[in-house]
Amino acid sequence: MFSGIVEEAAKVVAVRKESENLHLTVRCSFVKELKIDQSIAHNGVCLTVVDLTEDTYTVTAIKETLERSNLGLLKINDKVNLERSMLMNGRLDGHIVQGHVDQTARCTKIEEADGSWYFTFEYDYDKEMAKKGYLTVDKGSATVNGVSLTVFNTTDNSFQVAIIPYTYEHTNFHQFEVGSIVNLEFDIIGKYISRITAIK
Numbered sequence: 001m002f003s004g005i006v007e008e009a010a011k012v013v014a015v016r017k018e019s020e021n022l023h024l025t026v027r028c029s030f031v032k033e034l035k036i037d038q039s040i041a042h043n044g045v046c047l048t049v050v051d052l053t054e055d056t057y058t059v060t061a062i063k064e065t066l067e068r069s070n071l072g073l074l075k076i077n078d079k080v081n082l083e084r085s086m087l088m089n090g091r092l093d094g095h096i097v098q099g100h101v102d103q104t105a106r107c108t109k110i111e112e113a114d115g116s117w118y119f120t121f122e123y124d125y126d127k128e129m130a131k132k133g134y135l136t137v138d139k140g141s142a143t144v145n146g147v148s149l150t151v152f153n154t155t156d157n158s159f160q161v162a163i164i165p166y167t168y169e170h171t172n173f174h175q176f177e178v179g180s181i182v183n184l185e186f187d188i189i190g191k192y193i194s195r196i197t198a199i200k
Contacts, residue, residue, distance in 0.1 A: 002041050003086050004094035004141075004148020006171045009079040013056055020063040022072060027056045028082055039099070041083040043172070044146030044183045045069050046099025069101045070145075070181045079172040081146040094148030095141040101183040102134055105144070107176050108158070117163045119144075119176065123184055125157035131198065133191030143185040147171055 007030070014025035024042065034040075034057050038049045047059035066072040074080060086092070109120035121144065126134070136142050136151045136159040143149070144161065151159040168174050176182070 001086050002097040004097045004143050006081040008082050009172045012078045022061045025058045039085045041099045041146045042080050069183045081171050097143050104181050105184045107180040120160045122158040133194030141187045145182045
């Protein structure tokens with residue numbers, strides 16, 4: 001479980017394809033605190049550490065993960081948002097995030113607004129999935145590339161978020177441009193509520 005508060009935007013230093021799996025090697029500042037089998041969210045995708053070196057670690061993404069997320073688009077020197085799993089004895093500063101990306105979205109607009117930024121994202125709308133909570137709600141929560149955000153100006157297939165300078169600088173939001181593909185996880189509470197209300 002995660003909170004959507006990104007610890008670091010770290011650099012991808014190696015990408016290796018093996019059959020239908022993809023091995024990603026990342027260099028980050030807290031690698032010495034990691035251990036094999038530890039869970040880390042990468043652009044919001046929960047992956048398991050499978051190898052460690054002095055200053056890097058490696059994780060493996062399987063076919064299903066690659067089909068649902070943007071991890072297969074990562075290249076060497078790209079930055080990926082990282083968050084280690086949440087400590088249960090601390091504050092929940094973001095919102096409850098599973099690290100299970102639901103689908104991707106595309107950035108369609110970026111506006112600068114006196115030091116902050118407004119980003120607009122569009123995603124494929126599916127009426128049946130929306131009934132199950134795969135949708136955004138005005139002033140509700142969503143996770144974009146692992147970043148916990150409040151959404152506004154929502155439609156059936158789009159939403160906006162406001163990004164403060166700290167988030168812009170310390171995540172890979174500063175690399176986004178119109179057309180960028182991002183990972184999207186809808187609010188887990190909304191999914192549960194939708195499921196409960198659908199039970200007859």
